Amino acid sequence: MSEQQQQRPVTIAFDVMGGDHGPLEVVKGAAQLTLDTPNVHGLLVGDRALIDQALSQVKHSAERLSVHHAPDFVSMHEKPAAALDARPRCSVLVAAELIRDGEADAMVSAGNTGAGVLACARAFKLIPGVRRAALATVYPTAVSRGEKNDPFSLILDVGATVDASADDLVAFAVMGAAYARIISKNPDPSVALLSNGTEATKGPARVVEANQKLSVIKGLRFIGNVEGVDIPKGTADVVVCDGFVGNVCLKMLEGVSETVIELARYAYKEKLLWRAGLAMLSSGIERIKEVTDWEQYGGAPILGFDKLFIKAHGRSKARAITNAGKVAAKAVKSDLVKVIQDALPR
Amino acid sequence: MSLTDRIDPRPPKKIYRWDLDKTYLQTEFDTLRQLVRTAMQKAHEKKAVPGAAALIRELRASGDSRLCIVSGSPTQMRAVLAEKLKLDGVEFDELVLKDNLKNLVRGRFKALRGQVGYKLPVLLRSRALAPADAEEVLFGDDAEADAFIYSLYADMVARRVSEPVVHQVLQAAEVYEDDITQVMKVWESIPQADPVRRIFINLDRLTTPASFAHYGPRLVPIFNYFQAALVLMADGHLTAPQVLKVMVDMVQSAGHNLFTLSNSLQDLIRRGLPIAQVAQGLSEALQGPQAMLQAVRPVPDIIAAFTKRAASLGAPVTSALVKDIDYLSMLDHARPRTHKKRRIE
Numbered sequence: 001m002s003e004q005q006q007q008r009p010v011t012i013a014f015d016v017m018g019g020d021h022g023p024l025e026v027v028k029g030a031a032q033l034t035l036d037t038p039n040v041h042g043l044l045v046g047d048r049a050l051i052d053q054a055l056s057q058v059k060h061s062a063e064r065l066s067v068h069h070a071p072d073f074v075s076m077h078e079k080p081a082a083a084l085d086a087r088p089r090c091s092v093l094v095a096a097e098l099i100r101d102g103e104a105d106a107m108v109s110a111g112n113t114g115a116g117v118l119a120c121a122r123a124f125k126l127i128p129g130v131r132r133a134a135l136a137t138v139y140p141t142a143v144s145r146g147e148k149n150d151p152f153s154l155i156l157d158v159g160a161t162v163d164a165s166a167d168d169l170v171a172f173a174v175m176g177a178a179y180a181r182i183i184s185k186n187p188d189p190s191v192a193l194l195s196n197g198t199e200a201t202k203g204p205a206r207v208v209e210a211n212q213k214l215s216v217i218k219g220l221r222f223i224g225n226v227e228g229v230d231i232p233k234g235t236a237d238v239v240v241c242d243g244f245v246g247n248v249c250l251k252m253l254e255g256v257s258e259t260v261i262e263l264a265r266y267a268y269k270e271k272l273l274w275r276a277g278l279a280m281l282s283s284g285i286e287r288i289k290e291v292t293d294w295e296q297y298g299g300a301p302i303l304g305f306d307k308l309f310i311k312a313h314g315r316s317k318a319r320a321i322t323n324a325g326k327v328a329a330k331a332v333k334s335d336l337v338k339v340i341q342d343a344l345p346r
Numbered sequence: 347m348s349l350t351d352r353i354d355p356r357p358p359k360k361i362y363r364w365d366l367d368k369t370y371l372q373t374e375f376d377t378l379r380q381l382v383r384t385a386m387q388k389a390h391e392k393k394a395v396p397g398a399a400a401l402i403r404e405l406r407a408s409g410d411s412r413l414c415i416v417s418g419s420p421t422q423m424r425a426v427l428a429e430k431l432k433l434d435g436v437e438f439d440e441l442v443l444k445d446n447l448k449n450l451v452r453g454r455f456k457a458l459r460g461q462v463g464y465k466l467p468v469l470l471r472s473r474a475l476a477p478a479d480a481e482e483v484l485f486g487d488d489a490e491a492d493a494f495i496y497s498l499y500a501d502m503v504a505r506r507v508s509e510p511v512v513h514q515v516l517q518a519a520e521v522y523e524d525d526i527t528q529v530m531k532v533w534e535s536i537p538q539a540d541p542v543r544r545i546f547i548n549l550d551r552l553t554t555p556a557s558f559a560h561y562g563p564r565l566v567p568i569f570n571y572f573q574a575a576l577v578l579m580a581d582g583h584l585t586a587p588q589v590l591k592v593m594v595d596m597v598q599s600a601g602h603n604l605f606t607l608s609n610s611l612q613d614l615i616r617r618g619l620p621i622a623q624v625a626q627g628l629s630e631a632l633q634g635p636q637a638m639l640q641a642v643r644p645v646p647d648i649i650a651a652f653t654k655r656a657a658s659l660g661a662p663v664t665s666a667l668v669k670d671i672d673y674l675s676m677l678d679h680a681r682p683r684t685h686k687k688r689r690i691e
Contacts (some may be wrong), residue, residue: 052616056554057554057556062555062569062610062613063569068659069658071660
């Protein structure tokens with residue numbers, strides 16, 4: 001390794017214009033990342049005037065932050081392809097291009113997910129052996145895993161590839177396992193296919209075929225098929241499905257959580273006794289909230305490209321952005337892309 | 347410095363005033379333990395802020411300048427501090443330290459913590475002995491009240507601040523009445539001039555540069571001494587080869603690299619400092635007698651990165667209008683760092 005490569009810090013490009021809370025929270029998060037981890041630099045991509053204004057309010061080290069002006073941005077509800085075509089100098093695409101050109105190593109965005117994935121598809125290359133990228137997400141489960149006692153399992157794909165083939169599902173499984181090994185410090189993650197039954201013959205043809213292929217891959221702890229009910233139970237550390245099923249599943253799980261919270265609110269208002277019961281449980285609920293706090297994870301990866309993109313939640317505030325940057329830096333330092341490439345069946 | 351300058355020094359054209367702790371030296375004294383450790387350190391154990399010694403050596407190279415150091419360190423540390431400066435190859439003309447033992451004996455406890463009542467008279471007395479046309483560049487940090495004191499000093503010498511305002515400021519800073527009288531007397535004796543060209547504040551505590559905006563463009567908060575060198579090159583105090591030497595020193599001795607240095611340059615451009623031509627000057631300097639610096643591996647890469655970083659910012663922004671400093675609105679800045687009313691952080 002050359003002297004220059006040795007001293008080269010990991011640089012994370014932040015799409016400053018993405019997210020519900022505007023540039024300030026993203027800049028705050030990026031600045032905090034560079035203060036917490038001296039060998040990680042931040043490249044802030046977005047409207048220079050807004051970035052300067054945000055930086056003026058935030059403690060930072062100018063040695064570890066740089067700015068790249070991008071005059072446009074894609075808003076949350078725009079159609080990704082049309083927006084990127086109309087505004088080629090939008091922050092998310094400029095950030096992806098800077099990574100392609102070697103100015104940064106990975107990207108973090110809390111903006112429009114579709115635009116982020118499309119920007120990656122336009123700027124990055126797929127890893128040899130991967131035909132489609134996968135959008136992964138983490139979901140809190142009843143069991144913890146790995147060195148970090150991580151309560152989150154990884155689900156992929158949740159929307160990038162709607163119609164995945166058996167080979168795509170195999171690639172997703174390999175990529176998900178590699179990610180769990182590095183980020184969750186789980187040396188031997190269990191991997192399962194999401195299907196309508198645990199038997200290997202259950203499910204559509206592509207799932208059955210993927211099951212057969214995954215069963216013979218060495219170095220991958222494939223535990224067979226799991227059902228939807230197994231996701232919150234945490235039966236598998238990595239749950240693999242196509243983007244259509246994954247997205248439906250994810251939205252349903254989100255809906256269930258929201259409904260439970262609504263029911264708790266209703267109970268709180270309805271009866272004094274129920275209110276007292278909830279009050280008594282409050283510290284336990286707080287503890288569950290802490291353990292399953294999505295902000296500690298920061299974001300979810302888009303896997304399959306030769307560069308990494310961490311998609312932070314649209315509601316992300318500074319802490320989540322910092323953590324998304326840490327996840328990205330960790331993946332870069334661990335050479336996640338090469339680990340995936342080496343693990344793919346040839 | 348040439349032999350003739352040593353034998354028969356020319357009157358100084360430039361005066362560089364430096365603070366020591368957190369400006370020249372990497373000192374920690376936030377806790378009692380750190381304070382004791384700092385006091386017990388030997389000269390070779392003390393660490394200079396990266397690039398500080400190299401910058402001073404380059405500023406002093408022309409032989410027509412004075413280096414005046416005024417520090418809040420106690421007088422008992424003179425020998426160690428003088429030895430440290432000698433070890434770093436830094437020759438000074440004045441080294442003024444704080445006689446806190448005297449303050450203690452005289453029961454002047456407010457003076458133990460106070461910075462304004464100590465530094466301002468020292469600066470004024472030194473100025474009174476300097477040639478009227480000597481320009482000054484001041485170096486301090488964001489830990490205490492250097493920005494306030496240096497700016498007030500500059501505006502007092504230039505008579506941009508009135509006597510009643512100075513009086514109020516000194517009272518707010520808890521300066522003893524007899525010291526106030528002394529300050530006023532020395533101030534009167536100084537001929538009116540506008541010598542202070544720049545004030546650099548080393549951001550040891552990473553205070554946001556915007557926090558110093560009300561001190562105007564004369565004061566430049568810096569994250570490292572490479573930034574100071576760039577501004578001093580733009581101001582005509584340093585040549586491009588001299589800046590390259592400071593840069594090489596920081597790369598070789600403090601682990602700086604093309605990323606930290608090009609980010610530093612970009613930060614200055616973003617803050618509207620007129621250094622756009624500096625990168626070009628540095629690039630050209632590599633072609634001349636300093637071509638050997640190209641052999642120092644990262645140097646050409648760093649210069650190339652400067653151009654790229656500058657270009658990535660798009661169109662330049664307009665600088666804010668220069669206003670007089672309203673010292674009365676910033677009285678809290680004159681108080682000791684530990685004072686409850688201090689709000690600069």
